[in-house]
Amino acid sequence: MKKNYSISGRIADILIVLFCTLLMLACIYPFYYIIIYSISVPSEAAKGLVLLPKGFNLDTYKGILKLNDIPGAYLISICRTILGTLLTIICSSFFAYLVTNPNMYFRSAVYRMVIITMYINAGLIPWYMTMKAYGLQNNFLLYIIPGAVSAYYVILLKTYMEQLPRELEESAKIDGAGMVTIYWKLIFPLSKPIIATVGVYSMVGQWNQWTDNYFLVSNAKLQTLQMVLYNYLNQANRFQNMTSSAIDASSVTSSITTTSVKMCITVLVVLPIMFVYPFLQRYFVKGIMMGAVKG
């Protein structure tokens, strides 16, 4: 196609680039801000930061890592992310593999029973009471078990597996391979791209999840990183917001360390995602495109 070199076309190009750059900055700047805040000297940072850190000071980080709850919470969050994702991948993909088989008895009923769960939601209190009845209160298993077979992931996996050539499976069957062997040796490796996508979704979901922790886990040893951050926020912010208009901004100096602590914890919470995200972005995009086919 011939390029459009008209003046109005070039002005439009410039405007589009300008607009996209602004949007990009709006998305990135808050992250940048908390990072420069977290490495600045706290008392200087409180006076205002815009583009560059003021001074360089890692004392808050050092202090945080000495606190008992942070390293433990980091460990819990990492464990729930890894174990929860592994369980979800295995269970959801094996179930998707089963319902892909056209000969399966009651196939559409089985599939539908799982898909419907996407739309019916019992509500907060019934969920709470059920989990409690299963003994999942103050139990690490609460983090990883309930999401093992997830309707949305099953849809993505099944849609992908359906387009794999059936002949492969048929010939494996003639060679004497059973149900599990076909899944593990054939379907699972062939579905790697979509399994990667589901794995990435599940990891992000697990890392960011906190409501289960908030409602059902009070045991200090089982707190996730998100929850620890929430607790730190909760201690001061509510009060500050309530009294905000009454208090002169300069008299809030006592909260300086609180703010820098919050910023540092937030950085610690976000950092894994920011590091991993650019590398995994293509898997996210693939998932949403597949989901668009059958959402």
Place this chain on the structure above:
Amino acid sequence: MRKIQGQNGVVKRMPEGKKYFLASIPFLIFVFAFAYVPLFGWAYAFTNYSPGKSLFGSNFTGLNIFIKIWDNRMELIRVLRNTLTMSFICIATSPLAVIFAILLNEIKSSKFRKLVQTTTTLPNFISWIVVYTLAFAMFSNDGMVSNLFKSLGVDKTVNLLGNNNVAWVFQWGLATWKTLGWSAIIYIASIAGIDSELYDAAHVDGANRFQTIMNITVPGLYSTYFVLLLLAISNMLSNGFEQYFIFYNPLTADKIEVLDYYVYKIGVLTNDYPQSIALGMTKTIISVALLFTANKLSKKIRGVSIV
């Protein structure tokens, strides 16, 4: 594997379909336990159960709970006003994602396009707790914006988190900030799926860029937009719990209490289980009914089902 000797001496196996079905049963039991069993909790809505008692120790009260909800209707009306207002603002501004996708598609440098796409989708992958900290760092009393104003000599502190007048717009802004880039991806995919011959033909006919967008790209996105619009409408009672829970504070409570928050408030803070369950149950039933209506509409108008 069990083998059965057939009449003609051909080896027959246990029917494959049966085996696959049997293997799926553990998963079905699992799904039943975690997604269907909680539905039995709806029964509590028709009793005078209170936490700590057993279901058998409480009395059947029939539909009394709905009378109680009716008696408290002033609060519920306020909550529904907030819920529907937020949903309406979000639905009304949903074309923003389409516009963003079209603009992104017009960028000539693929490297820059990828950079924009990567950075604008990042906010979708952080929790609302982190969004709260970021918003706090930017827009609270001693946040970035207030300090910037101070250093510029403007005598004005900005505290959007506790400002009741802008609460709806602020919450909308946060939700848009978080999801805009992500929502655009699906439209970018749809644009990529539009027949390129149409663009060539338009070019031959001498259509300029704007005409091409209005006459080819936009019509090509109608069906995707329509499906997502119907889903959004059927979802309009659910604004999500996390955002409103995190950003809730007494100053903005009046504007920020949406149905998902209210179900939590009645259930957990007030400890009125039957009322909270009844509200959640009604919400789910209405949402499912809306979804089916939307699906029927979609089938009738477009010939495609959305579920």
